[in-house]
Every structure is written in structure tokens, then in C-alpha cells.
Amino acid sequence: MEVLSSVRNGCKLLKIFLDSPKELGVTELSKKLELSKGAVHKLLTTLESEGFIRKNEKTKQYTLGYTLLELGTKVLKNHDIVDFSMPYINRLLSRTSELVVLCVRDGRDAIYVAKVDSPHPIRFTVESFRRFPLYSTSAARVLLAYQPEPFQDEILSERLKTYTPHSYQSAEEIKQNLQMIRERGYEISSNRRNVGVTGVAAPIFDSSDQVAASISVVGPSDRVEPQLDNILQEVLETVREMSMELGHRA
Structure with missing residues (x-):
């Protein structure tokens, strides 16, 4: 002991x-x-x-x-979802010219395990491999939305962090948003984590119909919002293809 x-x-x-x-x-x-x-x-x-x-x-x-x-590098090399996702992530970057991130759930946290930055000189970026709450970003909430309700309640029972005046203020607000994500199959979020930043995120399903990861396109709102419809369609097309490749047939 x-x-x-x-x-x-x-x-x-x-x-x-x-x-x-x-x-x-x-x-x-x-x-x-x-x-x-x-x-x-x-x-x-x-x-x-x-x-x-x-x-x-x-x-x-x-x-x-x-x-x-060394261990972290080994984990990434052994993490099949990263290698599998990179061609799709790079394609999304070429079509949207904004930051693209791959997010996975690790226990009670979310982690960005891969990203490609926008080529624009003025851009939004994130820190890779850092843990953050499952309710805090669009990519993370997409992961949380498809978890069992008791797990969601457990996560949201903790003291919620707020990041901007527009952050969700209560567990009930977040629960309603999670329901909407499940109904639509994606999330569009502005100003929740960073003022002036908009993200579009959607889930990647595996062969057992579980969410393996999520992909999000994120950038300055004044540049993302005018092409929001196009970005959303690109994200949805990408996760649909990735899910099919992983054996999802729903």
C-alpha cells in the first residue's frame, strides 16, 4: 500500500x-x-x-x-486518431483558411491533440495538449453532448469556470445547449471562451456509434461569420467522411 x-x-x-x-x-x-x-x-x-x-x-x-x-511524443505516434485525421484537418485548412483543431476526451477533460494554424497574419490559435473543461469550448461541448446524462451531470455539478461575459452561467444553460448539439449534430459558438472568436464544431463517430473525437474550425468572428455557411458545410462533410472511414453507418 x-x-x-x-x-x-x-x-x-x-x-x-x-x-x-x-x-x-x-x-x-x-x-x-x-x-x-x-x-x-x-x-x-x-x-x-x-x-x-x-x-x-x-x-x-x-x-x-x-x-x-519522449513519452508524450510516443503517445501521439501511437494515437491512431491523430494520424488518421491529419489529411482531413489539412484539407479543412485549405478550404477555410482558419485554425482547425482535433479534440478528444480524456476522462473528465478535453484535450486538443492536433491542430493546424491559419495562414492569415491576424489569426486565433490555441495551445496543444493542454487540458480544459468539457463544457468550455465548442469542440469540447460536442464531446460532452454525446456522453451519458449521469456523466454530464457529474461534470456540470462542479463549480463552472466562466471566461467572458458571454460564457454559460449555469449547468442548466449548458444542458440545454448539449441537447441542441445532439439534435443538430454540430455547434456554432461565438464569444463563449474568447471575445471576438467563433468556432464551428462537430463530432466524429466510430464503428460502435461512439464519439471518437471532434473537429472544430475557429477564427476571428469578423472573418468567420461572413463565410459561416460554407465553413459549417465543410466541417459536416469532413466529419461525415471521417466517421464513415471509421466504420460508422448510422
Whole structure:
């Protein structure tokens, strides 16, 4: 049991860096983990010896190690949905000239696992491989919309983050939106996460009729909205083709 507890604490320590500054010290990590400094130092020493953590000798603080980068690259290489999706993502970029992202669900979070940026000098972009709530973006809400209702309720029972004055303010608002996504098969969203930004997202189904991922085209509203109908049709055509390739026949 002690070994399992140490492994769990080591995992928690690594995950702290996902939403924290680049470097953290023993004291701050101790507070976040609610462990003694001695226990945290022991964890750091073990993780450092395996390359998961690096120590900055100048600041005496710690940051993530390169072994994690190697593992992350390996995950992406083994993630068939990314390789499968890239030709479609690039085609969408060529037809819309806006940011295209591929989003997947990982547990209770959403992650952008692939993207291609707009060629426009003024453009909207996102950070790849960062976790965010399943209700926070159009691509994420499309994933949440097709999850069982008890899972949706569990996600929406937490304190909801708001990002702009136009963000959804309540779980009930989001539930209504999820119902609309299921009825239409897509979502168009403006100003919810970033003011002046519009996204068009739709789900990709696999052979078991489950949502494998979602694709979204995102860009400045003043450029996206005039070609909204065209972008929507391109997105729907793309996910329809991808779903058929994955064996979806509904």
C-alpha cells in the first residue's frame, strides 16, 4: 500500500505542473500536495533520477523533465486518431483558411491533440495538449453532448469556470445547449471562451456509434461569420467522411 501511495503522490506531483508556473519549489509543492517537505523532496529525487523532473541549480526549483516529452511524443505516434485525421484537418485548412483543431476526451477533460494554424497574419490559435473543461469550448461541448446524462451531470455539478461575459452561467444553460448539439449534430459558438472568436464544431463517430473525437474550425468572428455557411458545410462533410472511414453507418 505504501508503494501505491508513493506512485499516486508522484503522479499528482507531475500533474500539478499542468496548471502551474514552469518551475516550482519544494515548499509550494508541499502545500499543493498537502505532504511534508521531506516527503516531497523524496518524491522529487526519485522522479529526477528517472528523468521525469529536472532541477534548476540556479533557482533550486523544479520543472518537468525530458522523459515526459519522449513519452508524450510516443503517445501521439501511437494515437491512431491523430494520424488518421491529419489529411482531413489539412484539407479543412485549405478550404477555410482558419485554425482547425482535433479534440478528444480524456476522462473528465478535453484535450486538443492536433491542430493546424491559419495562414492569415491576424489569426486565433490555441495551445496543444493542454487540458480544459468539457463544457468550455465548442469542440469540447460536442464531446460532452454525446456522453451519458449521469456523466454530464457529474461534470456540470462542479463549480463552472466562466471566461467572458458571454460564457454559460449555469449547468442548466449548458444542458440545454448539449441537447441542441445532439439534435443538430454540430455547434456554432461565438464569444463563449474568447471575445471576438467563433468556432464551428462537430463530432466524429466510430464503428460502435461512439464519439471518437471532434473537429472544430475557429477564427476571428469578423472573418468567420461572413463565410459561416460554407465553413459549417465543410466541417459536416469532413466529419461525415471521417466517421464513415471509421466504420460508422448510422
